[in-house]
Amino acid sequence: MADGDTYQVMWNGTPIGAPYVVDVTNDTAGDIIEIELDWDVIRGEGASPAMPVSYRLTHADHKNPQEPQTPTMVKIDFLVFRLPEALPQHVNPxxxxTCNSLRWNAAGTLFGMEFLIPPSSFLKAGDTVVVGWKAFTDFDSPVEVPTAAKTHTFTNITEQQATNGIVWLIEPYATHLLPIWSKPVPSGMCEVTYTITGKPVSPTPTETEIALSQGEGSCNLPPKPNP
Structure with missing residues (x-):
């Protein structure tokens, strides 16, 4: 132990907590050093059955840092991370x-409802995101329509998608949306969930009311965007 020795705890290779600088007037060999850890770093690294934790010893007079040959493996399985909810787009106040929420795809061949998978600290470029849609009749007493369900996989998402989120268009309308509607019970519900493959985070379902009545029937064909 030398005056000025600096100990930095490393959590999965990331510095955590304030470095501890040895002062030989107060510290002696064999003392236990306590370093308060930063929960933001722990949360950021996620849960693990064997998280590598170590320390790095440096000194201003020495160029090469020293580390234990083998890190201590710490079980961190009590953390539960939840993804932020998918956000329905173009909803009413x-x-x-509603029928006004309907949007066309880029080719102008199919229309449906849009949901945004929002950006978060978990969503990174290159990720695979699996999204799911469930449809229900009768908003007050929901009954699932299994044939109207849909799943989709976004693979190798771009940096732009990671930064701004992923817009998912649920289409075709006749298959996945129209079965929600009936004239006696025009208001139904949908549930959207998503997961990020390989990441220990739990989905948070989004439940949204859908009202597809227009006049005496269901939605009219929405106007196509200007070319």
Missing amino acids: NGVL
């Missing part, structure tokens, strides 16, 4: 998806 009450947060309901």
